[in-house]
Amino acid sequence: MNSKKNHSVGIITPQTLHFDGRVQLKSGDSLENFDVVYESYGKLNSKNTNAILICHALSGDHHAAGYHNTDDTHIGWWDNLIGPGKPIDTNRFFVICTNNVGGFQGSTGPASNNPSTNQPYGPDFPMVTVEDWVTVQSMVADRLKIDVWAAVIGGSLGGMQAMQWSIDYPSRIKHSCIIASTPKLSAQNIAFNDVARQAIRTDSEFYDGRYYEKNTVPSRGLRVARMLGHITYLSDDLMAEKFGRNLRDIENIGFNYNPEFEVESYLRYQGDRFSQSFDANTYLLMTKALDYYDPAQAHGGDLSHAMAPAVCDFLVISFTSDWRFTVERSREIVKAIHDNDLNVTYAEITATQGHDAFLLEIPDYLNVFTAYMDQVYECTGIKSEDSL
Amino acid sequence: MNSKKNHSVGIITPQTLHFDGRVQLKSGDSLENFDVVYESYGKLNSKNTNAILICHALSGDHHAAGYHNTDDTHIGWWDNLIGPGKPIDTNRFFVICTNNVGGFQGSTGPASNNPSTNQPYGPDFPMVTVEDWVTVQSMVADRLKIDVWAAVIGGSLGGMQAMQWSIDYPSRIKHSCIIASTPKLSAQNIAFNDVARQAIRTDSEFYDGRYYEKNTVPSRGLRVARMLGHITYLSDDLMAEKFGRNLRDIENIGFNYNPEFEVESYLRYQGDRFSQSFDANTYLLMTKALDYYDPAQAHGGDLSHAMAPAVCDFLVISFTSDWRFTVERSREIVKAIHDNDLNVTYAEITATQGHDAFLLEIPDYLNVFTAYMDQVYECTGIKSEDSL
Numbered sequence A, B: 001m002n003s004k005k006n007h008s009v010g011i012i013t014p015q016t017l018h019f020d021g022r023v024q025l026k027s028g029d030s031l032e033n034f035d036v037v038y039e040s041y042g043k044l045n046s047k048n049t050n051a052i053l054i055c056h057a058l059s060g061d062h063h064a065a066g067y068h069n070t071d072d073t074h075i076g077w078w079d080n081l082i083g084p085g086k087p088i089d090t091n092r093f094f095v096i097c098t099n100n101v102g103g104f105q106g107s108t109g110p111a112s113n114n115p116s117t118n119q120p121y122g123p124d125f126p127m128v129t130v131e132d133w134v135t136v137q138s139m140v141a142d143r144l145k146i147d148v149w150a151a152v153i154g155g156s157l158g159g160m161q162a163m164q165w166s167i168d169y170p171s172r173i174k175h176s177c178i179i180a181s182t183p184k185l186s187a188q189n190i191a192f193n194d195v196a197r198q199a200i201r202t203d204s205e206f207y208d209g210r211y212y213e214k215n216t217v218p219s220r221g222l223r224v225a226r227m228l229g230h231i232t233y234l235s236d237d238l239m240a241e242k243f244g245r246n247l248r249d250i251e252n253i254g255f256n257y258n259p260e261f262e263v264e265s266y267l268r269y270q271g272d273r274f275s276q277s278f279d280a281n282t283y284l285l286m287t288k289a290l291d292y293y294d295p296a297q298a299h300g301g302d303l304s305h306a307m308a309p310a311v312c313d314f315l316v317i318s319f320t321s322d323w324r325f326t327v328e329r330s331r332e333i334v335k336a337i338h339d340n341d342l343n344v345t346y347a348e349i350t351a352t353q354g355h356d357a358f359l360l361e362i363p364d365y366l367n368v369f370t371a372y373m374d375q376v377y378e379c380t381g382i383k384s385e386d387s388l
Helices: A130-143 A157-168 A187-201 A219-233 A236-242 A262-277 A280-292 A295-299 A327-339 A354-359 A363-378 B130-143 B157-168 B187-201 B219-233 B236-242 B262-277 B280-292 B295-299 B327-339 B354-359 B363-378
Strands: A015-024 A030-041 A051-055 A094-098 A151-155 A175-179 A313-319 A344-349 B015-024 B030-041 B051-055 B094-098 B151-155 B175-179 B313-319 B344-349
Touching (some): A051 A130, A051 A157, A130 A157, A130 A280, A157 A295, A175 A363, A219 A280, A219 A354, A236 B187, A313 A363, B051 B130, B051 B157, B130 B157, B157 B175, B157 B295, B219 B262, B313 B354
Parallel strands (some): A051 A094, A051 A151, B151 B175
Antiparallel strands (some): B030 B094
């Protein structure tokens, strides 16, 4: 893949779609008069058969590939997988990534103005779920005249959306790619999320979610939440390999509370950076969306039954060292797909990087992904005509 | 073991020893003019050969068995293992448990008065290490005229003390029992501890550790720290079994931030209880003592070399589902003991309870422990004479 590493989609300008109408949410609430920001890479072919939807995870957004200006160091979060000649090849596909509602990077979310109060929504922003995001993404598809996605692709929380697309809009999706994901969170997963939420919600600067009006940021809580989350994204082995018990810029331990071990300074840096850029209410919403996702729940816990509407082909990928969403959770998805006599390609990638592996350039992973995307491209039916 | 469950050491009155002298600490600082509170169970035999030292872990204290008055519901933290007819049989042994200095339950610690300022020590309390606690415990042994411990026993952070006793005072310990412990923390272990510390230290009520004078308690940080710690004490499987995705007293999810899943309400309860009773500065000190412990470090990372002074027999016990201190870490200890041609009994107990297993009545665990303590008793050399 190295020869393709420098290929980029280049400078990208995000687009915003406005929706006047009302969308009914799973919670019973509704959302109206909202924006969805998105980016697109590549070109829609004449038959509109080469569109791909990328779904982002907890801390992701619509900026999946390329950069925003020439001196922009903020490269898209999946730039190593999306671009000309890359696994999600923008010479072949028209790739869309939306920022989910509830976000803060352009789509309407808790930090946006609530038209009924002329103040930021804050805690009044409705709880949004994986199913709601899929609904909104279908409205985006309508607007962009994409009847059918060649593929819907996502990792982690994004994988849940890819899975839900296969259930909710079976006629509008040809391939669902579910990476490093799970059909539902475990008690331990929920527990970690709740600790993160409690750290944020008990921050004295949180003000019940109305910190915008107070001109404060619950950065201490966000920082702790991110540090904690980060541990769960990495494997124990990777942390041992990367940091071990190495000390940071000091010869000996100093018997104080400064960051002494490298792992401490790494995590605090990650926490600081995140707390300066991420919206706390969005973080809370995203973690709840994770906790609530459980398509089998309405089917007596039977995931195969929940997936009965699906007709598309599937790619499922898991990583051996992912202890957040283990390979066993992906196998549950594969079993449910099998039970419905649908095609599934399943790969358990041996990797030390933990949950984060889905964001990284791991050769076996990219090879499986590339091979599958070749199949997806075959299905667009216009291999020669529309190639750039 | 059930027939012995109701046997208790009964009502226990903690004792306090005062030390005028100065003890040199590993950090280079020193501590003088300090108290150590302890409890004892059973009776010292005429040859002083049946004394056992119990070392407590992160959130433990000297109250290891029995209760403090007739309506006391606060039973000692290892009451299921210590008592008449129990694995650590108080009909046979004279059992001591001290509260480590740096604690807040009677031994001198950050909440105690600093004679040089007449204010609580707070952040001026010196950093204390596993090695320092062993030093102080040896001073307690001197005072109580215990030349040699029949056994030093501890789980987790307590196991580190049992291990260090074998290195620092080889002639004063016959058996070292190291349970659910590790010869050093991993990067992931340190990372979890640092997140907990950051939660406490960034609490707006922490005041750089001088919250006593402010009449505040950094309870929000302590609560988050405890919730997080608690997740690492339990196994993923146990949490799945105990809580799963069960909802708490509600029919359906409410799409809000109340505790909805049972696991959330359980953890918040644990966090609340802990934050109302535990001293934050002590928590910080204890986690640093965990992070710093690494006897092999001064020996180029060679644990066998570090343990070369040891001459006692060892019992090492680990639990299969303990992901905080895995069985591999115990095997490292066993290897180092083997390398020194010393006797070791090693048991990997199959258990679902995670790190907390060492506190629980697990039949295989208790059987191994009981059998080993029979051997310890044989070594007291006065089986018939002093039995009660």
